[in-house]
Each structure stands twice: as structure tokens, then as C-alpha cells.
Amino acid sequence: RTKKFFNPVFLFYYRLLHPKYSAVTDVYVLIFLCDFINFIIVIFGYWAFGKHSAGADVMSSISENQVDLHVYLMPLTHFQSSDLDETLYYSAVTDVYVLIFLCDFINFIIVIFGYWAFGVRTSCYDFSTSWLVQMYVFASTFFLRNKLQMVNFFCYEEQNVFGLSVEYILVQCTFLPSFQVVPFLVELRYVMDWVWTDTTLGLSSWLQMEDIYANIFCLKCMREAEKRYPIPRGVKKKAMVKYGAGGLLVFLLIIIIWFPLLFMSLVNTAGLPNHPIDATIEIAMGGYQPLFKMSAQQQYLRGVDQEEYDNMFRRFLIDPNAMTFLSRYEAVDIVKVKIDGNSRSIWGISPPSRHAMLNDLLSDNPITVRVEWQFTRDPTTGSSEFAGDEYSFQILQGDPQRLKLAAMLNGTLQEPVEIYNLFPKYVKVPGVKGVARPANELMTAPGNRLDFSNVTVRLNHSRVTEELEGEVEWWTVQELVGVGPDRRSMPYMEMITFNDKVSPPEFSFLAGYGIVGLYLSLVLVVGKFVRMFVSGISYRIMFTEMPNVDRILKLCLDIFLVRETGELSLEEDLFSKLIFLYRSPETMIKWSKEKTS
Structure with missing residues (x-):
């Protein structure tokens, strides 16, 4: 009877690990998205997962410099679990991935039903108001996509790590800087990739490769956008573009320059007695x-x-x-x-x-x-x-x-x-x-x-x-x-x-700096950040104004391909070729010339 009970379970995981045929599919982007949403739920709704923390607010706890131990452990555990999940995905170790998947799933069931049974059981199960229900829904989607990924094997496409698809569109080019602006997120991803990927490149060479590909990826998106929306020669810019985008930038720059005086003036007129x-x-x-x-x-x-x-x-x-x-x-x-x-x-x-x-x-x-x-x-x-x-x-x-x-x-x-x-x-x-x-x-x-x-x-x-x-x-x-x-x-x-x-308590941290402090700590910092985009442009013309990046992009994708297939000697040769290309302006011009019929 025991054998009859466990046979279906063993048979399921045997077929999972040894399928006869399955089309290779990559659903990791959706897996990562569900995991990220659950991480946000844990951060802002941590009070819903404790018996004596109902009604707590993570922002007020941080502002008071008081963080409970479970507030620290829950996001940390979830973050480490996400890192482990990503590591196994990069390594494509199916056996270990299944084991971690089972442990993670069992832990999730214990946490959800344990908290529901001990102290957080309520009569309200509305999705819009219950953090527990939201986490359950997204975690279920996460495990479903994980199962689908294991059934269809791992397909780690390194060229797909920057966006939601491999299409070269401006949305992708916008997503990449947004991804890079988060402190330490890009660095963490680069180092994890290097640690868990078989390669002949050192860490510095790996970072060079990633930076080159990120730049070429954005250039490809912009060149494709220029092809889709061509601009005739000799035609002046439309007023909507100039007064829309340009006017908005002028307005924002003026607001930043005068923000300290405006803010303190509003505090003096509309503040609290x-x-x-x-x-x-x-x-x-x-x-x-x-x-x-x-x-x-x-x-x-x-x-x-x-x-x-x-x-x-x-x-x-x-x-x-x-x-x-x-x-x-x-x-x-x-x-x-x-x-x-x-x-x-x-x-x-x-x-x-x-x-x-x-x-x-x-x-x-x-x-x-x-x-x-x-x-x-x-x-x-x-x-x-x-x-x-x-x-x-x-x-x-x-x-x-x-x-x-x-x-x-x-x-x-x-x-x-x-x-x-x-x-x-x-x-x-x-x-x-x-x-x-x-x-x-x-x-x-x-x-x-x-x-x-x-x-x-x-x-x-x-x-x-x-x-x-x-x-x-x-x-x-x-x-x-x-x-x-x-x-x-x-x-x-x-x-x-x-x-x-x-000022109201929400803005007291700004009012405490005063006018001079706001100019020194806010305006000058923002000004320096903006200056980074408008100064030194001439030195980047060679690498940002390439008419055609297809050959360089293909070289990068070839490096990813030979790395994935284990041809590490060929990876080293192709990377040397890429470095030589960036060291030789004459060769770079030949490689990036517009195609002629």
C-alpha cells in the first residue's frame, strides 16, 4: 500500500528529470517578476506575517531607527532564496534545482498555513487588502512557472538579461538605465554571473564584456527605432518635440535651481504653527x-x-x-x-x-x-x-x-x-x-x-x-x-x-537643511548628476554614434554562444578580437559602416 501511495510521486519527478522530449523554453523573466513582487510584499507588508506586529509600518520603523529582528530576517531570507534560485538557474543544475524547489515549496506551505493558523487568521480575504492573499497568489504563480521551467529545461540566454524580451526596441533601452541606477544591483548581477558561469575571463574582463554588450544593446535599439521612424533630411524638429520634451526639461531644471527657495517659502506660508x-x-x-x-x-x-x-x-x-x-x-x-x-x-x-x-x-x-x-x-x-x-x-x-x-x-x-x-x-x-x-x-x-x-x-x-x-x-x-x-x-x-x-513632519528632514544646506546637498548633487550626461560627450562619439552595430553585436552573441557550449578557448579568442576592435578606431569604423547594397 505504501508503494502504491508513493509511486505516482516518484514517477512524476522521474519524468520531470528524464523527459522523452520537451521544447526548450525560457520563462525566467516571469519567475523573477513574481519573486520580485513577493519581495516587495514582504518589505511593505511584513506586519501581516507576525502575531504581535499588526498595523506596523516599515517606513516609520526605519525613520525611528528601530528594526525588529523578524523585519530583518524575512527580507533577508527571501533575498537569499532569490539569489540561490538565480544561481541554480545560471548553473542549469536540474537535480539540485528540483531539490531546492521542493524545500522552498514546503517552506512556503508551512509559513502560509502556519501564520494563518496562529494569530493572523481573519475574516477578510480580499486580494486588495490582504498581504497574505497577495503573497499566496504570486508565490503560486512563481512555483507554477518554476515547474514549467524545469519541465522544459533551462535556456539561459545571456543576451536576454536586460529586458523582458530580445526585441531591440526603445523600451528595452529605457529599461537598462533604470536597472543600472539601482545601487549595487548591476554589480551583484555581474559578480553572480561570473561566479556561477564557466568562463576563461577574469572578473575585470567579464565586466568589460558586460559593459560593451550593454552599450551595443542600447545602440541597436536606437538604430532600429531610427529605421522604424525615419526622419527626412533637412526638416526642422517639430514644435511638439521641442516644446514638449525641451520645454519639460527647461521647466524641471528651473524647478531644481529654485527648489530650495520655493520650498522654504512654502514652509513659511503654508507650514504648521x-x-x-x-x-x-x-x-x-x-x-x-x-x-x-x-x-x-x-x-x-x-x-x-x-x-x-x-x-x-x-x-x-x-x-x-x-x-x-x-x-x-x-x-x-x-x-x-x-x-x-x-x-x-x-x-x-x-x-x-x-x-x-x-x-x-x-x-x-x-x-x-x-x-x-x-x-x-x-x-x-x-x-x-x-x-x-x-x-x-x-x-x-x-x-x-x-x-x-x-x-x-x-x-x-x-x-x-x-x-x-x-x-x-x-x-x-x-x-x-x-x-x-x-x-x-x-x-x-x-x-x-x-x-x-x-x-x-x-x-x-x-x-x-x-x-x-x-x-x-x-x-x-x-x-x-x-x-x-x-x-x-x-x-x-x-x-x-x-x-x-x-514644515509638516513628512518634509521636516528637508526643512532641517535650510536654504544653504539644500543648495549644497540637493541642487549641487543633482547638478553634478545632470552634468555627467551633458559633459564629455565628444569623447564618447566614437562609441555612441556607430551607424551599424550588427557585426559587433553578432560578435558579442557569438561569445555568449561559445561560452554556453563550453568552447572556452574560442571564447578567449573572440573576446581578444572584441578588445582589439575597441582599441583600433580604424577597424571600428570599418566594422560599424552602414551596409551598402
């Missing part, structure tokens, strides 16, 4: 313990409405620079930051440092006041998380502010001390990189500190508790607004930030 989520200001004097540090969040970061925006416009109406600056922003891009006047931290200066600070204020040496501001943005918008800047100035000898501050430290003065032009009123916060500098365009004299805001500072004292002895100290900073009789101090400091828009 990028409001700060936190604003911090710190004031320090002479390198000692900071006097004041306070942050603002939530309701203390308020966007301006349209009426406030219009009032700001009217205020700077007579200043062209200010109007140009304001025109870059909308009301949604401007935020009012209110910093509470009471420092969030206790002034914990040590007695020796306090004494040294008092001596500095009473000395003849200038003392430096440093003001630092920093804004925190949401990093998910694609912008840099932090942007800030600092500003410092000196209080010189003889300034009455120094004596008042010293008296305040001594405890002999309780009134607030005025400090003029301490921090900027308007700050420009960049979208991606850079520092949040004062908006000089809104100053009457750009870069002049006289347009900064005035404040009052006071050192406060308080007991810790009624039961405990000792005091705590903190500083209060209040902004002075108004002039003359209307001059008053506010319980807060106000800064107005102009926030550059950011």
Missing part, C-alpha cells in the same frame, strides 16, 4: 548665584488675536523694515509670553559670595549683568526642541544703580531699583535651527539696547515659619510700562515671540 510650550528667563549678575529664574507655561503663553495683530501693524506703519518683518508672520504665529515677577527659586547665595558681590558693587570695576531666555517647543513637530539666546551688558562705575543694589544687599534700602533696557520686548524664534535673537527689525535702531524693556528689581525677605528662626530671600522683577505720569510697574514681564512655521 510652532508655538513654544515653555519659556524661561534667567537673570544673573557678575557670575554669582542667579538673581531671578522663572518659567511660563499654558495660560501664560497666549496667542494674539487679529485685532492685536492689526494694532501692531499700525504701530510700525511708518517703518518699512518693520512692515517687511511683520508681513512674514500671521496672527497665529505670534505669542505673548508673561513671566511672573516672583522668582521660582530662593536666592541661596552663600555669605562669602554675598560679601564678594557687595564689594564688587562698591568697587570701581564694571559689573556684568547677564539675561538668558530659552523657549521649548514640541519636538514632534520636526523643529529643534530648544531655542534661546542670552544678552549681557555692564553697569559701569558711578552708576547710581550700583549703589542702590549694594544698599539693598545691606538691607538699608527696601524700595525697588530700576534697571533700564534689561531684556528684549520682541524675539524671533526660528523654526528648526538657530538661536532666538531679538527682533532687530522692530527696533528704532537695530541692535540698540535702548529699545529693550525697563524693569524694577527688589530683594524680598521672609521668615520660613513662625516657629523656625531664619529668613529666606528671593528677587522680584517687574516690567515698567508707560511714560510720564502713566509710568507704572506690572507684576510680570512680557515678551512677544514671532515663531517661524515648520
